[in-house]
Amino acid sequence: MPELPEVETIRRDLLSRAVGRTFSHIRVLPGAERIVQWPSPAEFCRGLPGRRIEDVSRRGKYLLLQLSDGRCLIIHLRMTGAILHRDKGAPEDSYLRICLSLDDSSELRYTDLRKMGSMWLVEEPESIVGKLGPDALEGLTWQTLRSLTDGRSAPIKAVLMDQQALAGLGNIYSEEALFRVGIDPRRPAKSLAGDDLKRLGKAIREVLLEAMGHRGSSFRDYLDAEGREGQHQWHVKVYRRTGEPCYNCGTPIERIKLSGRSTHFCPRCQR
DNA sequence: CTTATTCCCTGATTGC
DNA sequence: TGCAATCAGGGAATAA
Secondary structure, eight states: OOOHHHHHHHHHHHHHHHTOOEEEEEHHHOOOOEEEESSSSSHHHHHHHTTTTEEEEEEEEEEEETTTTTTTTEEEEEEEEEEEEEEEOOOTTTTTEEEETTSSSEEEEEEEEETTOEEEEETTTHHHHOOOOOOTTOOOOHHHHHHTTTTOOOOOOHHHTTTSSSOOOHHHHHHHHHHTTTTTTTTTTGOHHHHHHHHHHHHHHHHHHHHHHHTTTOOOSOTTTTSSSGGGGGOSSTTTTTBBBBBTTTBEEEEEEEETEEEEEEOOOOO
């Protein structure tokens, strides 16, 4: 389930592997049409060939490929999407949904077991990513956190995962950041003091940078653009550790449902 | 405006 | 052991 560190890892892979390359043939495999959100799959396949990839950027969990004709290819991986940069003749990958051939006999293979990912080919990227809040890595200050949490009675974890408040955090890294600062994920966002928010902002940054240092977390499906797993799953403190002892105090990690999402935390360390 | 729930999708895991 | 129910979860849509 790619969150900010995973998407950023892929972005960096693509900077060296795809920037400067030009799209040739595009294939949307049968049954994968709904991944292409805009324009129609047929227009999508006609629109990309001949366009060079000028840059790859990121907003939250969205990847943006800036193209030579001024348009932008936007990709969201949802839970099981991956972008694999392979030689044309490489062994086939499971769950291939969209194949974007490049001019150097390589291809970007979009694989996605659950077919929930999305792509857009648009003139104006803000039409897709404009609704996002500030990026959790680039745009985070504690004053920002204050303005996001102000007046909100929703659990702090729900606010951290709200992409229109703060873009980039999902279940893994919101849980890890809250554990790091000892804050109960159920606490109403507005109940956090300024000092809590300062520490939380720092923890979010630290957790994201550490995960990026490990090239992301591979719990089930995540692979980088070279097809390799990340390593941060071996370093999480609470995520999916239900019943296992807290590394701080030994208390079993609890799992609850919060806003429809499973949530892991230490009932003793997080108040 | 807010927060909570459902749906999408398919393979892995859990429970009886 | 076998098979059905549940789980995983980002974000859009919908309900309240």
